[in-house]
Amino acid sequence: MPKIRPITDLRNTNEISDMCHAENEPVFITKNGYGDLVVMSIETYEAMLEENALDREIAQAEAEYCENGKLYDAREALGALRRRHFG
Structure with a gap:
């Protein structure tokens, strides 16, 4: 309340x-x-900022999806990232 x-x-x-x-x-x-x-409190304010940043990142990802219409399988995408960054 x-x-x-x-x-x-x-x-x-x-x-x-x-x-x-x-x-x-x-x-x-x-x-x-x-x-x-x-x-x-500062702690509450910082938590609010972090939550807003996450919301912006999600909105950006949704906008990118709407622009190019590509949807990737999570396992395939993670596998490609692992191969690219960890050989």
Whole structure:
């Protein structure tokens, strides 16, 4: 369940920091009843970046498949890579 806190709670930075680290999820900060900021631990942020990078790589692979329409058998492709790189 998302943690939503008013901006006045940022006065207690230790509490917000502890919450971010304990839950490994962002804390949503509201201002005048509307979403304003998102605060998260560095670990959560880095995990999000890695996930986004993987999503981009998958999207690129799907686009390449759509461009040339070639589909390879996984065993054949891995075998060709092994022969090429390991002799």
